[in-house]
Amino acid sequence: MPEVPRSIAVVIVTFNRSAYLVDLLRSATRLQTSPWRIVVVDNASTDDTQEVLAEAAGWFEDGVLVNHRLSENTGGSGGFCEGTRVALELGAQWVWLMDDDVEILPEALERFAPAMARFRVIHGRRYDFDGTPFYWQAKFNQFLGVPLPYGLRRTFDDEGYAITNSGTFEGMLIHADVVRLIGLPDPRFFITWDDATYAWLAAQHTEVVYMDAFVLQRKREQQQVNLGVRHLNDGSPLFRYHVMRNRAYVGRYFAEHGKLHRVGFALGTLLTFAKEVFRLVVVQRTLRGLGDLVRGAKDARRIWRDTSWRPMDPADVPPALDT
Structure with missing residues (x-):
């Protein structure tokens, strides 16, 4: 198995969801490979997020948890833009982008390692809040300009990868060199379409993949309808x-x-x-x-x-x- 690269920065964007943030940060303490940096972008939360971050700093080695508070809520898009910038300024070679309402599985980085030896933009799979696989794999239809789900019969190849040109910030792992080719995530989106477009931009330069390995679990329960393909x-x-x-x-x-x-x-x-x-x-x-x-x-x-x-x-x- 390839070794996990050292300079991976987990970038978390949060806004007034300290209860979820606590669980996510605790899950990071259980990783088999300790994270190099965890950059938390606080989008001007008005709850106890800052108190949570002050306590959580003691769960990690000095300097690992980076508390980056913004003066206004810039949405997920603005948060991921700023978090990526901070991570690269610190020297990150890889940036793992995620919302605050997920937990990281203990073996996540080891599961990423083989893909990181081959690809520069990678998504792992995630479980839904009820423990069932969350089916979100999609690919931009170039004519319509919308991401459409893969067919259900066969998504991954024999090596466990699926090439795509779309993605999500609930788990996108991207190499710093790709960021330097396409620019930082665009904060003007505020929310939605930002992550799919960012992966599409990356796909103009390199292969973007899903891997058939679970790395995250969603924790926030939502009203939803399961349509099979999504x-x-x-x-x-x-x-x-x-x-x-x-x-x-x-x-x-x-x-x-x-x-x-x-x-x-x-x-x-x-x-x-x-x-x-x-x-x-x-x-x-x-x-x-x-x-x-x-x-x-x-x-x-x-x-x-x-x-x-x-x-x-x-x-x-x-x-x-x-x-």
């Missing part, structure tokens, strides 16, 4: 707004790389709207929330028309430290 969770008003608004950011990145099919992308946007209406009706049993989707779609038009828009600049990524 789970549909409930969604907040913020999510509904941004899932439509941020389609414009996805499209701008596709266009920047010459991969935008305007007719197909428009169809994909309509399908996204329809999926969110379906989520409202089937999961949340309501149509209240349609206004959030409409507002997001209207604001997306402003982003499309913004002539000053530019992608994230790789020049803003901290350089590698001299060794």
Whole structure:
């Protein structure tokens, strides 16, 4: 078995969920290979998150837990942008991005090690809150510009990998060299589509993979419907707004790389709207929330028309430290 690389920084973004954060940090103490750094980005929480972090610092060797508090809530996107920047400034060679409502399985880094010897952007599998496998593997349909689930018959090859061009910040492990090619995660998304787009950008330069090994377990229970090929969770008003608004950011990145099919992308946007209406009706049993989707779609038009828009600049990524 390959050895686990030393300079792996776990980057956690949290906002007012200290009870989940405690469990996640405790799970990090049970890792078979101790983490090099754990960067916690506190998105201006108003609960006892800072007290939790002060106590948790004593669970690790000096300097391992990095408490990085922001002055305002920048959303998951802003948090992962800042956390990645801090990790690279510290000298991380790998950055493992995750939300605060998961726990890390003890053998996670050992399970990543073989993939890290071959690939530069990797996702492990995760269990749902009830202990069942959470099926989230997806791949961007280039014409529609939406990630669609793999078929159920065969996802992984004989070596236990599946090549993709999409991903999630609930477990994406990315090499620092890739970050320096594509730039930091884009904070303008605030929430949703940021992680799928970031993996898509990485896939323009390197192979992005899922591996058939479990590394995380989700802890937060949500309303959901299991459709077989995927789970549909409930969604907040913020999510509904941004899932439509941020389609414009996805499209701008596709266009920047010459991969935008305007007719197909428009169809994909309509399908996204329809999926969110379906989520409202089937999961949340309501149509209240349609206004959030409409507002997001209207604001997306402003982003499309913004002539000053530019992608994230790789020049803003901290350089590698001299060794």
